[in-house]
Amino acid sequence: MSEASTTEPTADDLFGPDNLPYGVYTTPDAPERPRIGVRLGDRVLDAGAAAGLLNLLEAPDAGLLTAPSLDPLLAAGRPAWSRVRAALRTAVTDPDRLARVTEAGLLLPLSGVTMRLPFTVADYVDFYSSEHHATNVGRLFRPDGEPLTPNWKHLPIGYHGRAGTVVVSGTPVVRPGGQRRPPGAEEPVFGPSTRLDIEAEVGFVVGTPSRLGEAVPMDGFRDHVFGLCLLNDWSARDVQAWEYVPLGPFLGKSFATSVAAWITPLEALEEARTAPPERTHPLLPYLDDTAPGARDDGPGHGYDLRITVRLNGEIIAEPPFSAMYWTAAQQLAHLTVNGASLRTGDLYASGTVSGPEPHQLGCLLELTRNGRDPITGGFGKRTFLEDGDEVTLTAWAPGPGGGRIGLGEVTGRIEPAG
Amino acid sequence: MSEASTTEPTADDLFGPDNLPYGVYTTPDAPERPRIGVRLGDRVLDAGAAAGLLNLLEAPDAGLLTAPSLDPLLAAGRPAWSRVRAALRTAVTDPDRLARVTEAGLLLPLSGVTMRLPFTVADYVDFYSSEHHATNVGRLFRPDGEPLTPNWKHLPIGYHGRAGTVVVSGTPVVRPGGQRRPPGAEEPVFGPSTRLDIEAEVGFVVGTPSRLGEAVPMDGFRDHVFGLCLLNDWSARDVQAWEYVPLGPFLGKSFATSVAAWITPLEALEEARTAPPERTHPLLPYLDDTAPGARDDGPGHGYDLRITVRLNGEIIAEPPFSAMYWTAAQQLAHLTVNGASLRTGDLYASGTVSGPEPHQLGCLLELTRNGRDPITGGFGKRTFLEDGDEVTLTAWAPGPGGGRIGLGEVTGRIEPAG
Numbered sequence: 001m002s003e004a005s006t007t008e009p010t011a012d013d014l015f016g017p018d019n020l021p022y023g024v025y026t027t028p029d030a031p032e033r034p035r036i037g038v039r040l041g042d043r044v045l046d047a048g049a050a051a052g053l054l055n056l057l058e059a060p061d062a063g064l065l066t067a068p069s070l071d072p073l074l075a076a077g078r079p080a081w082s083r084v085r086a087a088l089r090t091a092v093t094d095p096d097r098l099a100r101v102t103e104a105g106l107l108l109p110l111s112g113v114t115m116r117l118p119f120t121v122a123d124y125v126d127f128y129s130s131e132h133h134a135t136n137v138g139r140l141f142r143p144d145g146e147p148l149t150p151n152w153k154h155l156p157i158g159y160h161g162r163a164g165t166v167v168v169s170g171t172p173v174v175r176p177g178g179q180r181r182p183p184g185a186e187e188p189v190f191g192p193s194t195r196l197d198i199e200a201e202v203g204f205v206v207g208t209p210s211r212l213g214e215a216v217p218m219d220g221f222r223d224h225v226f227g228l229c230l231l232n233d234w235s236a237r238d239v240q241a242w243e244y245v246p247l248g249p250f251l252g253k254s255f256a257t258s259v260a261a262w263i264t265p266l267e268a269l270e271e272a273r274t275a276p277p278e279r280t281h282p283l284l285p286y287l288d289d290t291a292p293g294a295r296d297d298g299p300g301h302g303y304d305l306r307i308t309v310r311l312n313g314e315i316i317a318e319p320p321f322s323a324m325y326w327t328a329a330q331q332l333a334h335l336t337v338n339g340a341s342l343r344t345g346d347l348y349a350s351g352t353v354s355g356p357e358p359h360q361l362g363c364l365l366e367l368t369r370n371g372r373d374p375i376t377g378g379f380g381k382r383t384f385l386e387d388g389d390e391v392t393l394t395a396w397a398p399g400p401g402g403g404r405i406g407l408g409e410v411t412g413r414i415e416p417a418g
Numbered sequence: 419m420s421e422a423s424t425t426e427p428t429a430d431d432l433f434g435p436d437n438l439p440y441g442v443y444t445t446p447d448a449p450e451r452p453r454i455g456v457r458l459g460d461r462v463l464d465a466g467a468a469a470g471l472l473n474l475l476e477a478p479d480a481g482l483l484t485a486p487s488l489d490p491l492l493a494a495g496r497p498a499w500s501r502v503r504a505a506l507r508t509a510v511t512d513p514d515r516l517a518r519v520t521e522a523g524l525l526l527p528l529s530g531v532t533m534r535l536p537f538t539v540a541d542y543v544d545f546y547s548s549e550h551h552a553t554n555v556g557r558l559f560r561p562d563g564e565p566l567t568p569n570w571k572h573l574p575i576g577y578h579g580r581a582g583t584v585v586v587s588g589t590p591v592v593r594p595g596g597q598r599r600p601p602g603a604e605e606p607v608f609g610p611s612t613r614l615d616i617e618a619e620v621g622f623v624v625g626t627p628s629r630l631g632e633a634v635p636m637d638g639f640r641d642h643v644f645g646l647c648l649l650n651d652w653s654a655r656d657v658q659a660w661e662y663v664p665l666g667p668f669l670g671k672s673f674a675t676s677v678a679a680w681i682t683p684l685e686a687l688e689e690a691r692t693a694p695p696e697r698t699h700p701l702l703p704y705l706d707d708t709a710p711g712a713r714d715d716g717p718g719h720g721y722d723l724r725i726t727v728r729l730n731g732e733i734i735a736e737p738p739f740s741a742m743y744w745t746a747a748q749q750l751a752h753l754t755v756n757g758a759s760l761r762t763g764d765l766y767a768s769g770t771v772s773g774p775e776p777h778q779l780g781c782l783l784e785l786t787r788n789g790r791d792p793i794t795g796g797f798g799k800r801t802f803l804e805d806g807d808e809v810t811l812t813a814w815a816p817g818p819g820g821g822r823i824g825l826g827e828v829t830g831r832i833e834p835a836g
Contacts, residue, residue, distance in 0.1 A: 149663050159667075338669040
């Protein structure tokens with residue numbers, strides 16, 4: 001396994017005043033009172049109290065930060081998102097103001113709070129938008145056929161997942177039970193999954209809803225999507241393999257999907273925007289991000305997010321989000337082109353992020369070639385996850401002035417089947 | 419097309435005091451004040467006001483009926499469901515009490531109110547549990563292969579659908595746009611779906627939640643599921659055919675799913691319980707409803723629901739729910755066997771209900787053999803739905819004393835693509 005390729009940046013480097021991701025936390029003395037926090041280094045700012053103390057926001061914006069979840073902020077729309085972010089930036093960049101919130105005890109050590117699921121997940125959709133991942137999986141499962149299905153280059157393939165089992169980073173993941181058919185067997189057996197995997201992904205959080213019957217075009221992306229977060233779409237490959245024909249993944253995915261505790265607003269990621277890979281097939285107009293005007297507001301809707309996957313603390317992969325074929329703007333346009341409405345809190349994920357290189361693969365299925373080539377490290381040999389294994393995704397993106405924007409980590413430890 | 423095989427029963431026959439389904443309605447003078455109603459014939463009882471006037475329920479039960487949706491009632495659990503139902507039954511069967519609520523203006527004509535989506539849909543899952551439907555579809559799409567996939571007799575196949583586009587009966591359905599690949603073409607085209615279909619289904623509404631990591635066994639069905647309703651899972655067959663390999667249906671289904679305005683509590687359907695079809699394959703223990711003890715509380719978890727599908731008023735099919743291979747109890751056990759949690763408001767649907775006979779098929783795909791054999795009627799010829807077409811599902815089940823329990827209808831009219 002490779003070592004980290006750069007000196008480890010500090011929390012202050014990754015979560016400085018140009019970042020300011022939002023989360024929801026509780027403190028030990030008030031476990032029933034969730035509060036909105038903004039991360040600054042390895043501290044969390046009590047955002048509602050700070051904005052109140054400093055008198056930074058007028059009604060109704062002020063109420064968005066004193067809510068017990070991000071739901072009202074998400075629903076408030078892009079102009080409000082900008083106003084609130086500007087106010088919080090003032091609070092943490094002006095030394096006098098920062099001193100006042102610190103004196104008032106509103107800047108707490110992250111180690112002393114418990115992070116909660118920061119918003120109510122409405123619908124959860126998972127895409128399949130890495131060409132490298134889809135090609136690798138296709139080669140493993142259909143060695144004699146075309147690795148990509150005929151539709152793959154024409155639309156971002158996706159499916160609905162279970163919103164009710166989206167959990168916040170740190171939540172233990174119990175090894176799921178399920179049906180699987182052992183190789184060569186006629187009949188399925190029941191038991192704990194023996195091929196438990198990760199999927200390193202990025203999730204996008206919808207703020208502004210849309211009406212039923214209304215398609216949201218690609219250039220509506222920034223008005224509807226509030227921000228993004230790392231996401232681990234845990235997968236029981238044996239369960240999935242037996243169940244998924246003809247209606248897609250179901251129980252192989254629905255037992256848990258972990259999201260980071262911190263939602264990074266798109267506004268923090270302007271420097272990270274990048275053009276997606278060259279389009280090898282002509283696209284229908286609603287997905288064509290090469291058409292005149294489609295990139296008027298920037299280089300494109302790709303994001304240069306550098307993801308690191310750790311197994312029990314050791315780096316096992318470094319998938320580059322910039323390699324994703326389909327962008328989040330295309331995914332949003334596709335998701336709604338049939339008139340399906342968006343709700344505040346809709347979450348849609350990129351699909352496993354994999355790059356072209358062997359150390360850039362976002363799941364064990366690819367890293368071990370479906371269990372044929374175990375990976376090794378201080379943790380020993382692994383094909384799929386063992387009980388007690390802990391998987392952690394981190395990432396950073398280029399920020400203003402050569403700085404870095406860190407994404408909140410998503411971590412989870414496997415507990416034995418119940 | 420066949421005529422209705424029996425004399426049309428009246429609303430009083432179908433929605434008598436042994437039925438009492440729950441819905442949520444508004445009146446023209448208070449369109450922003452949804453209220454819980456109970457259907458009696460072609461009238462709706464203002465349930466919260468009636469229970470208050472008659473002093474029929476103590477706290478906290480009384481509050482369950484004054485809520486603006488069924489959510490608190492669903493969450494209250496089976497003992498509360500029984501107490502509330504018993505109280506409402508008293509209100510409508512005791513002549514003095516019925517006279518008092520009538521005098522108080524609490525029994526309104528159904529034609530004067532607007533029905534609303536009665537509960538907040540948490541996750542929506544759609545199964546595929548009719549052997550006749552799955553066999554017919556398999557024969558149409560894989561004429562040279564086995565009609566059923568190898569997993570079909572071992573588990574109830576299902577997938578997650580879009581909860582945010584579940585709409586109440588009567589909501590217009592806009593013809594969805596989407597990608598499809600015309601027969602013989604290499605490249606897809608974009609446009610309004612030309613193969614818009616219905617799926618006649620029954621939906622089950624979860625009341626009592628379960629914890630993450632906890633499997634709900636089959637005999638937990640009555641404790642967790644509050645009731646059922648008719649459901650039409652509108653499907654764009656051309657969109658679905660192009661998109662669904664390898665991750666299942668997505669935009670072909672997500673534009674709209676219609677549910678009846680009335681949720682029939684399971685308690686009203688005790689007489690309708692029936693044994694499911696004989697199991698042709700041995701089942702794993704968590705799904706084995708033939709094992710000793712599995713049917714201790716009754717004949718089985720099938721329901722004898724007689725569904726009628728009308729196109730522009732004419733009967734085009736009469737699918738029997740009793741023919742479903744997999745029961746709602748098995749679906750619930752399967753859905754949670756991997757530890758996936760249930761939330762109040764989870765909705766899961768049976769999949770298209772089809773019986774063995776030609777007039778018992780629950781979708782146009784089967785009725786017209788994938789568009790090859792149009793159906794005809796006063797509406798002319800149809801392969802798939804045309805703009806302006808109205809589809810209505812109704813159903814009844816055997817009730818106490820030879821009576822009938824009607825299910826609330828689900829209806830929708832196709833509007834042209836936007």
